[in-house]
Amino acid sequence: MTTLQAQLFTLLNEKEAEMIKIRRHLHRHPELSFQETETAKYIAAFYEGKDCVVKTQIGGQNGVLIDIKGGLPGPSLAIRADFDALPIKEATGLPFASENEGVMHACGHDGHTAYMMVLADCLIELKAQLPGSVRIIHQPAEEVPPGGSIGMIKAGCLEGIDNVFGIHVMSNMEVGTVGIHPGSVHTGRATFKVKLQGKGGHGSTPQDANDTIVAGAQFINAIQTIVSRRVSPFDSATVTIGSFDGKGSANVIKDSVTLEGDVRVMKEETRAVVEQQFKQILAGISDAFGLTYELDYANDYPVCVNDAEMTQLVTEAIRADNIPEVTRVFDCGPQTPSEDFAHYAEERPSCFFFVGAHTPGKPVYPHHHPHFDIDENCLLIAGKVMSSAVVHYLTEGGTHHE
Template sequence: MTEDDHPTKLIMTSLAELESELIDFRRDLHAHPELGFAEQRTTTKIIERLVAAGLSPHRLPSGTGLVCDLVPAGMEGRPMIGLRADIDALPITDIKDVPYRSENPGVCHACGHDVHTSVVLGTGLVLAGLLDRMTKPVRLIFQPAEELVPGGAPATIEAGVLDGLDEVYAMHCDPRTSVGRIALTTGPITSALDRILVRLSGPGGHTSRPQLTCDLVAALAQVAVQAPLLLSRRVDPRGGSSLVWGRINAGTTANAIPAVGELEGTVRSLQLSGWREAQQQLPELIRQIAEPYGAAVEVSMTEGVPPTVNDAAAVRRLTEAAAAVLGDQAVGITEQSLGGEDFSWMLQQVPGAMARLGVRSPHADPAEVVDLHQAGFDPDEGAIATGVSVFSRLALGHD
């Protein structure tokens, strides 16, 4: 093999021709963000570019999202590598003063899905010119609605995107990691997530006579304070379950006890066992807390996602690919996040791994970095080339 035929050289040559286009593509997505299951323009743009490269993408049955297979001659029917990107945005108003600021009011790519999409698209474009060098067929998966609960992954899986795969990979922007680097861990890299809604009701009444009614606000307050603490005593602490409220609402005036009140929040668990325990324990626990006040209790839990659990062999393969194109020093270790990620559903069925993709500019002060899901989030676009090079090297195999 000559130096010019080396896989890394081939990838970097192709990437040098594509990088500015991929940055422009990302900026176009950023300026035109779309919410989950409404990503019509985004889907069309991806399809058009893949078709222009001579590929044959297929829109998912949900109407948004797509898949595209790259199968070298003679590899038909062989197990495939899946590369997944999420394509939806968040219901957040973009506050950045940049030319590619969101043109859709109240919608913004504040989690980096425009970067994820550009990485997987770019990988497909690189591989389209290197089919004869691929060691396995590759499936590009552009998944809708990751930000919804439940997310778009279950519907995407139901559409058959995992059929024929024996491994699947994803990347997620990480503002704590410098651009040009990725970070990995074996085992759980994200946490389980559910949403919980508690609705208490009673007859209402005058605040001067609480003994004649149900003191609903007091009951809500007790549930808000006691449920997170008691949960930690009801489930195995090794499961790492936590309950945090994000909304509490009751009443309209100071001298009337309301008839209805609500609490809403999230339950997160580090381990699959803790997730299932919390789901089983919380409804009855909340009823027991509210019972002395005489309130009627409704507890609704919306199942979100299990932990994203990275397979050890897949982490090793992704590490080797990253080291081959970025160097050994560019691969770090990350800690488990309490965030939820519906790529976890795919890893429940097919082994694989998610990597943290560094998007922090080299000269940025870590204390001033804008985090994910903030209106000013704007990743260093050099991360696109990093992600494309790693995924492309993964598909071409290692020396």
């Protein structure tokens, strides 16, 4: 372990309580995607008077960029944390539970921001020893398509940057564990909304109507064959109907129904197959039942792909530093949710990895659940593993381009 790394670990230990305090403040005051104005102000205020360059309202959004220029020449790395919350009514009963009714940090973004702010503070304090520079990307709106990363990228947050790292805390991984996976690490996603338009009628005379509920049921069954019969068993995809708006009277045949759902894929090639088959089945069902339809089919987050070289660097860095709080570093495999960090990974060779946040012996509540919570020990771990990745990258593994 280098002297710089040891100093970072010491500072992070000293500031762990500050991480927890920040996390609890953010948890108490969550804001929805693209509405995080007070959160952005809070983040920017933290850096006032510190030896760094602060830029706010990036891309006309609530993004905040912090540039930390090291005292020695070297590569340029960006590290990213998101800070938006979700439209969920919190049910944790925590003493610092959400004070914004119906809005909750149910995905851990409060933890991401807290560890990142304190890590950035430590890097600023030791910047004279840094070979290269670090850009802190405090990103809004990860949860809502098209995602805040696109606006940040269009506004130039990756200009002069060689590579990007990011962390997500995970409620299904025990605290102390660190999961990393090369290649496709998060699914790509599409969302859809279908309105089937038929002819309403009375339940006693179905021959005079075109029943959209029956057609909708056929459509739901038919699109499940996309995965079972059009996607290789060695590949991965899901097609989900999350909403079927067919409510009406018991003796009335509805003239229209609306279905909404999403698609997840682990390869971009699979995305095209699913979309083509989806549209073909929809057209066929509509024709067979004598219906018309409206379709809104939107591809949003791409597959998030970890660069092999960057992933190896991060893995070896964490293992080499023998971080006492880390009990296991393992290949966690691909994760089924989607993540807008994927847009950074499309632009620069990147690594997105995971820090366990579940307390052994407690119930496991998934992300986006009203009871979701994190073991706050994960904050210090996230700070330390990211600091290891940063220092090893800057001192030996960077891909600096003049």
